Amino acid sequence: MHLFCLLGFLPDNSDKQHKAKIFNKVKYLNLNKRLKFQDNSVDAYFSSHVFEHLYRKDLKNLLIEIYRTLKPNGYVRTVLPDLNKIISYYEEHYPNKFLNALFENDNSENYKNYHKWMYTKHSFMYELEIAGFSRGNIKISQYNSSNVEFFLNMDNRPDNSFYIEAKK
Numbered sequence: 276m277h278l279f280c281l282l283g284f285l286p287d288n289s290d291k292q293h294k295a296k297i298f299n300k301v302k303y304l305n306l307n308k309r310l311k312f313q314d315n316s317v318d319a320y321f322s323s324h325v326f327e328h329l330y331r332k333d334l335k336n337l338l339i340e341i342y343r344t345l346k347p348n349g350y351v352r353t354v355l356p357d358l359n360k361i362i363s364y365y366e367e368h369y370p371n372k373f374l375n376a377l378f379e380n381d382n383s384e385n386y387k388n389y390h391k392w393m394y395t396k397h398s399f400m401y402e403l404e405i406a407g408f409s410r411g412n413i414k415i416s417q418y419n420s421s422n423v424e425f426f427l428n429m430d431n432r433p434d435n436s437f438y439i440e441a442k443k
Contacts, residue, residue, distance in 0.1 A: 306329060307333045310337075310344050312344040313344070315343075315344070315347060316344055317341075317344045317349060318345075318346055318350075318425070319345075319350045319352070319423065319426070320341050320345070320349075320352070321351075321353075321425070322352070322353050322354070323353075323429070323430065323431055323432070323436075324355065324356060324432060324436070326353060326355055326399075327391065328389070328390060329391055330392060334392065334402065335402065338405075339406045339407065342406045342443060347443055349442070350423050350425075350442050350443075351440070351441050352416070352426045352439070352440045353439050354430055354436050355399060355437060356393065356436060357395070357436055357437045358393040358394055358398075359395050360434075360435050361377050361393065361435065376435065377390065395437075399437075400413045400439060403439070408442075408443065412441055412442040412443070413441045414440050415437065415438070415439060417438060418430050418433040418436070418438060419433075423440070426440070
């Protein structure tokens with residue numbers, strides 16, 4: 276299951292993709308509600324640059340839902356903007372790069388896309404642990420590196436992201 280945000284924007288080639296009916300198989304979920312999957316029914320979840328668009332309490336609920344619906348030995352892989360990297364952008368006399376990366380809100384038309392909460396590797400690992408994943412099954416990963424074939428070549432944004440995998 277690939278979780279992603281579709282908040283009013285599509286990739287540049289979306290017109291071609293729509294004509295090719297590539298989105299016909301997409302299932303739209305409200306990530307703020309209970310997932311419409313049975314317990315222990317999903318093999319894997321992948322998410323890239325989505326969870327920072329959720330309020331922290333909503334992410335906590337979603338991670339509990341992901342844990343509930345993952346099959347035993349199922350995996351979740353998350354790619355998130357790295358708060359530590361973003362903090363490194365801060366310059367006292369010109370904080371715009373830092374603020375734009377932190378909030379992604381330099382355009383008032385995209386208010387739905389604003390970041391709601393940010394994480395470090397370890398703070399996100401803690402959120403996974405609270406959701407039910409055991410500490411020993413939560414690992415920091417690297418860009419396009421995984422023991423799970425499903426996740427290979429799905430990563431993006433290597434310059435400002437971190438990668439976490441957790442096994443149920």
